[in-house]
Amino acid sequence: MKFSVCSTLFALIAVVSAQVAPSSGKNEVIRQRDDRVKRSLETKRSLKSCYSKATLTMYWIPKEGDKDMLNNGKTVTLSGSKNKKLKTTSGSTIAKVSKTTYEKFQMEGTGLLKNGVMVNLDSGNDTFMKVNRKKSPYGLGSEENNRLVPWISVASNDLRKGTKLYIKQLDGLKLPDGKKHNGCVRVDDEGWSFSGCQLDFFVLQFSAYKKLDDMIPNKVTVQQKDCKILDYVTSSVKKWAVL
Structure with missing residues (x-):
């Protein structure tokens, strides 16, 4: 119904503007007014009712040598004998890592090596590609030109990419790096392990997840x-990310 009202409103504005045939200066004023009305209406469009009580989960980039968590909830360290090869589609080896590290990179679809090389799953579940960190320093979103931003990006499977959202429970939240969140996030990614009416919040590090897990419902x-x-990246975050 709201869409119908919006369409009618804009059609009426167009008809009135055409009948009055104002000067070019007035035309510009009317155009700017119409743009403001349109933006306001678009902003007020409501999400599906389930988003009044949506599920919020978190995801991060596993880093070689750091502590992390397996699917069963067990905490492990991503280290050990480097007997698994991260291979490209052409068969070349990017690096050798431990079995635990390899499997975690597979599960998350991305991973960060100690030397600062970031990899992302390429074709299938056993080939990887290097991420261009000049373009995407913190990883790729749902598309190659769509980069992830720590504590800003969320993954969604039923919202348009680029949509900005306000999450009440994040407003005022103190992040691990000391900055306070204002509740504003953006859809930059999509997930494979969940359906609709759920957001997956990109918190960059497993250590950040551990700190925020009890703070976010x-x-x-x-x-x-x-x-x-807002920008929540600090020098300590860049150091962890090898930037």
């Missing part, structure tokens, strides 16, 4: 909103 209130995206 499993169910959150989500609104589509033209909110302000």
Whole structure:
């Protein structure tokens, strides 16, 4: 119904503007006014009702040598004998890693080596590609030209990429690097392990997940909103990311 009202409103504005035939200066004023009305209506469009109590999970980039978590919840260190090869589709070897590290990189679809090389699953589940870290320093989103941003990017399977969202429960949250979140996030990715009415929050590090796990509820209130995206990356975050 809202879409129908919006269409009618814009059609009426167009008809009135055509009948009045104002000067070019007035035309510009009307155009700017119409743009503001349109943006306001788009901002107020509601999400599906289930987003009033959406599921929020978290994901991160596993890093060689760091502690991490297996699917069964067991905490492990991504180290050990380097007997598994990270291979490209052409068969060349990017690096050798431990079995635990290899499997974690597979599960998350991406991984960071100690030397700063970031890999991403390429074709299938057993070939990798190097990530261009000048373009995507913290990893790739759902598309190659869509980069991830720590504590900003969320994955969704039923919302349009680039959509900005306000999550009430994140507003005022103190992040591990000391900065406070304003609740504004953006859809930059999609997930394979869940369906709709769920967001997967990109928190960059397993250590960040551990700190935030008890601070963020499993169910959150989500609104589509033209909110302000902030920068939460600090020098310590860049150091961890080998940037």
